[in-house]
Amino acid sequence: MSFPALDLDLDGIRGRVTPNFGLDAVTWFRVGGPAQALFQPADADDLALFLQRLPESVPVLVIGVGSNLLVRDGGIEGVVIRLSAKGFGAATRLPGDRIRVGAALPDKRVAAFALEQGLSGFAFYHGIPGGIGGALRMNAGANGGETRERLVEVTAIDRSGRRVTLSNAEMGFTYRHTAAPDDLIFVDAVYQGEPADPATIRAAMDEVEAHRERAQPIREKTGGSTFKNPPGHSAWKLVDAAGCRGLMIGGAQVSEMHCNFLINTGSATAHDLELLGETVRARVLATSGIRLDWEIKRLGIPLPGETVEPFLGA
Ligand SMILES: Cc1cc2nc3c(=O)[nH]c(=O)nc-3n(C[C@H](O)[C@H](O)[C@H](O)COP(=O)(O)OP(=O)(O)OC[C@H]3O[C@@H](n4cnc5c(N)ncnc54)[C@H](O)[C@@H]3O)c2cc1C
Known part of the structure; x- marks a missing residue:
């Protein structure tokens, strides 16, 4: 196609x-x-x-x-x-224990830069495999830290090519979401750090890394957490209780290690993965009455005849 x-x-x-x-x-x-x-x-x-x-x-x-x-x-x-x-990957120290980072910088590099600068508050980024643009859009967070807790302001470019600045409040952060207009392309961001002993920062980063290795299929072809945690529940527990751990459709599988992760075992299509996700949502709805929402962003158009109905049309 x-x-x-x-x-x-x-x-x-x-x-x-x-x-x-x-x-x-x-x-x-x-x-x-x-x-x-x-x-x-x-x-x-x-x-x-x-x-x-x-x-x-x-x-x-x-x-x-x-x-x-x-x-x-x-x-x-x-x-x-x-x-x-090259164009969006700079990191600089600002007065007042702040840093400015480009939106293409990987989260891990931001954690490493903060360590170099003796600034704490960014260890959680050490474990998230995305870049800063995605972290801002998703309010990425892990291990007790979240983007919104550290962000001061964001520079973005809108669909008409106009440069705009948004404060933390204007980003409208909630769990894995921002209310910032969809057309905005974030180009850089200013974050607030806290001065700390580099050995303490390093220890926090090591802890984040060890937790990832134990708990997540980080070397697989995956999209991270598939569904948001519904209020008061863990998505993975609901998926597990619905009997979906290890479930396969085509080349797509619910991870055996962490059942809120879907995996491309090698030959999966996007259709296999979306169909598996909607099958899981339908089974969770049937067993618990809870409707899981996708955290993964599904984009683009299916091939003809491959549209997947939400909850399989339930
Ligand atoms: C193994 C694994 C573990 C993960 N663990 C975590 C975790 O612990 N916590 C967590 O929060 N996430 C986790 N994720 C998910 C993911 O890493 C984060 O959501 C990350 O912030 C996405 O960044 P990205 O650069 O990959 O964005 P993409 O996946 O490419 O895009 C995600 C969204 O961000 C938007 N976006 C990207 N760049 C910009 C920009 N410059 N301006 C405006 N919008 C933009 C896209 O349009 C899209 O809507 C994990 C993923 C994997 C594969």
């Missing part, structure tokens, strides 16, 4: 456009169809200019390192934007 070429005005644009870019190459699940066009801007000014020029009718979607995405097999229409480490 491939899309027709988009007619783009690239005069003066320094970034790179790749038509029909296979997104399976950049998602953790290693599945998904092509982006009609992938744009990798050179820097924030380049991104702003590109968006100003782009006709309003062309859909735009930004992705990070793809660790929380299920891209459907038919791909994504319009332009998919991916920020490069």
Whole structure:
């Protein structure tokens, strides 16, 4: 499956456009169809200019390192934007024990930079495999820490190419969610740290790492936690109680190690994974009466005849 070429005005644009870019190459699940066009801007000014020029009718979607995405097999229409480490990967120390980090910087690198600077509060990022753009959109958190607790403000570019700044309050963070408008592409963020002894920070990071190794299938092709924890419940316990641990559809499997993780065992399609997820939701609903919500972002279009009904039409 491939899309027709988009007619783009690239005069003066320094970034790179790749038509029909296979997104399976950049998602953790290693599945998904092509982006009609992938744009990798050179820097924030380049991104702003590109968006100003782009006709309003062309859909735009930004992705990070793809660790929380299920891209459907038919791909994504319009332009998919991916920020490069070169243009969006800087980290600098600011006065007042703050740091400014680019949105393409991996969370792990932010934790390491804070350690170098003798600033605590970022050890939880050591265990999250995404980048800062995704962490801001998902309010990523782990091991007792969350993005919203450390964030001061975010710089973003909107669909018309205008630069905007949002405070922590304006981001409207809730559990694994922000209320910031969907069209915003985050380009950098300022965080507040707390001065601390580097040995103490390192110990906290080691603890985060050890916990991951014990509890999560981190070396598999996965998308992280599939479902949000419903208030007062753990998603994995509900999935387990519904008898879904190890359940397989095609090449997709509910992890034996942590049953809120889905795994591509090698040959899964996005359709297999989505069908497995909806099968799990249907079984959890039947056994517990609880409706699980997807935490993983499902994007794009299915191949013809492969639409998956929520809760399998229940
Ligand atoms: C093994 C494993 C373990 C994980 N453990 C955790 C965990 O403990 N805690 C946790 O919170 N998450 C966890 N995750 C999920 C994931 O790593 C986080 O949600 C991460 O923040 C996603 O970042 P990403 O760069 O991969 O974003 P993507 O998955 O590429 O995108 C996620 C969302 O962010 C949006 N987005 C990405 N970049 C930008 C940007 N620059 N501007 C605006 N929106 C943007 C995308 O449009 C999409 O909606 C885990 C994933 C895996 C595979």
